[in-house]
Amino acid sequence: MLKLSAGELGMNRPLWLKTERELVPLGGLGEHVATGQCLRGGKETPIQPANRTQVLHTERACGGVEKPCLFMHPPYAGGVGYAFAAYRLALPAGAKAALRCSIGKADGGDRGDGIAFKVAVVAADGKETLVAQRQWTEFAWGTLEADLSPWAGKEVTLKLIADVGPADDSSADWACWADLRLESLTPQLRTTLHERAVSLRRRPGPHAAKASLDELRKARRAVLHFEGIGLQNGPPYVSQALLNQVPLGDLPSAGGDERKGVWTGGQLPLPPAALAELKVWNTLAIRNPGRDNFAVRNFWVEFELSDGRKVSSEITTPAYRQPPAWPHGEGTGVPFERDIELEIVACGN
The missing domain is CATH 2.60.120.200 (Jelly Rolls)
Structure with a gap:
């Protein structure tokens, strides 16, 4: 809370501090x-x-x-x-x-x-x-x-x-x-000041186990999780995902309920080529050549290691929608001419 006073005059103004790890x-x-x-x-x-x-x-x-x-x-x-x-x-x-x-x-x-x-x-x-x-x-x-x-x-x-x-x-x-x-070279803690309530861009995933980056790359199975509204999976409305520029395939349908604001979960397996390119800080791109109208959020990767343990990346929480004028989705609007891009932080060392 910011408090200002001058004689009998005073003002209280709420402010929010947010600290996150980011590449600077x-x-x-x-x-x-x-x-x-x-x-x-x-x-x-x-x-x-x-x-x-x-x-x-x-x-x-x-x-x-x-x-x-x-x-x-x-x-x-x-x-x-x-x-x-x-x-x-x-x-x-x-x-x-x-x-x-x-x-x-x-x-x-x-x-x-x-x-x-x-x-x-x-x-x-x-x-x-x-x-x-x-x-x-x-x-x-x-x-x-x-x-x-x-x-x-x-x-x-x-x-x-x-x-x-x-x-x-x-x-x-x-x-x-x-x-x-x-x-x-590595993500740094960065603190920003906001006039409105804010949420963290990333939060811990559901699996608390830790693993090295090498172990994650050698995982016997890895799956991308996300939530969507309005996302279709049928011609011509088929969107593709890429992790560090490696194609993952077509995104599954995650239609949810546009009028009620209900999100539906979706999953997409990671191919071996994507695991081989895995980094601590990864870029996920979503390509929408059919110009589907949708919103997506809460992206994370679940790893099943060779010893049976499950490890999760951090969850990237912000929502993105295409096109920006679509009325049923929240979050950052991205024009059809651009890919949706976001970071996924693997929890490897």
Whole structure:
């Protein structure tokens, strides 16, 4: 309660404090300082048109989902190698930072042997350290994360590298970097002040047992739970879920009762590919190409471990609805042109 007084005048105003664990934004990529290429066995040079190398900002679709991105194609004429873009930035001294982004192979063309996405840090003394890499063959978006905490408080150069695959096959190596951001390496406690009563975005799941992230990835069964109103599962109204860009399949019907505000539970098994990509902090996306009108909330994952124990993620409580003008659902309105996106925090170490 905030109390103000001035002589005989006074005012009482209720305020609410909310403290939650969140990934904290730490800024952008810094100053762009270079683009270039390197032929296999050679030295880095500026981009040579004769080698057909490309590095540019544009929009590309991966798996049918278009995003603004940094697009690269490694050199392929007169030799193969890698393309890169470099950024100079000062990492914060008081926080452990991570680079997180989406990576993808643009739609069309041959699958080939994929693209090697790499992130390197160049220190002030010129020492270059590879901090993340991922071989990517899918015409879809994936994720990449790089731990930058060893350079906290220092000025470094960050290099984003797109190399050809292990067989040096440059076919359709259309490399896309999107959603590039610096964040805290781990979730941090964050306190916010509100003028109205608020609820926590996350609450503990029903199973109190703890497990490591490795144990969760090796679970013999995992199921996504949620609640819905108006969600259908029949042509043309079929929506899909993706966890960390890995397709989970079609969401089941969760119709509830729109007029009475009754929510219905739904479940969707996680495939092995989604378990393999599991992180402590995960992104769930819901795609609604049929433009169904619905609302969803209370997402969590139940894990059945190899020893029979059951473990749950935290429950992500906020509600989301499509479209924003739909009168029967509560929560944040999301336009049809955008995916519904939310975080699910696994309870692994």
